[in-house]
Amino acid sequence: MARPSQYPLELRRRAVRMVAEVRDDHVNETTALQAVTEKLGIGSRETLRNWVKRHEIDAGTRPGTTTEESAQLKALLDGVSAGYANRAVPDQLALYVPAFAITAVVGPNGSGKSTLGSSPVWFR
Template sequence: MARPSQYPLELRRRAVRMVAEVRPEYDTEWAAMKAVAQKLGIGTTETLRKWVRQDQIDAGARPGTTTEESAELKRLKKENAELKRANEILRAAASFFASSSTGHTRARSLHRRAPGPLRRCRADLPRADRARLQDRPLHLLRPPQTPEGAVGQVRAGRRAEGADQRGLRGELPCLRGAEDLA
């Protein structure tokens, strides 16, 4: 944050007007600025030169960023910084609440997809062959329940009830959604 100026705005305007008025009396513009700075008690001539240049830019006599444009840029940068901070806070809160939405940390890693290509209608659990039975959810330990007559029709001379719980291609049944969990 910039420190406030030790010179009031009225003193600046007066100094710039005086430089414009006394300029014809001196050989160079710098000499006129030096004389005005000494009369008004301004610390350095360079300070007065910056005020004169900014006044010329504001008047349109010199190219550059006007005072109004620089104030608008400053305001927009401040607003941008505030919005970035708010987005960062919201992102952190969203990730915090998303990670604790299930409430079970061990079950989250169990239900994650295994790396590699997706196999159709196969168990998709990482290292399912090594997982302990007590770590698995109950719906994976129970054989799937089929309604009467849905899959239980005669297939290739064998009945698919009771002993044979496999699908039409001999694969394990897949869980499709919430309705399969019941």
């Protein structure tokens, strides 16, 4: 789960609007992001780039999993269990995997990695 942002929502929205407004005044998006980052005192250009990407995905102008879809997927997979006979492997798993993300499941032998990957719960 993502940690809460140290930046207020209104500042994030304002920063995204500002990037859209000044983008054509700069040679590329990176310099536009840097200008807005410096003007608003945002810690990193990449932080602002992520806000812009999230906004574009949620607005439907960029491919990706929207914030709403992410919440639905998280709710769908919250409390998932799979296993053999009376042994749950794993028990009460909450898992979020973004669409098209490369994801690794790591654990010791017998911990349920293969069971998780082959579980029919993925096909709900």
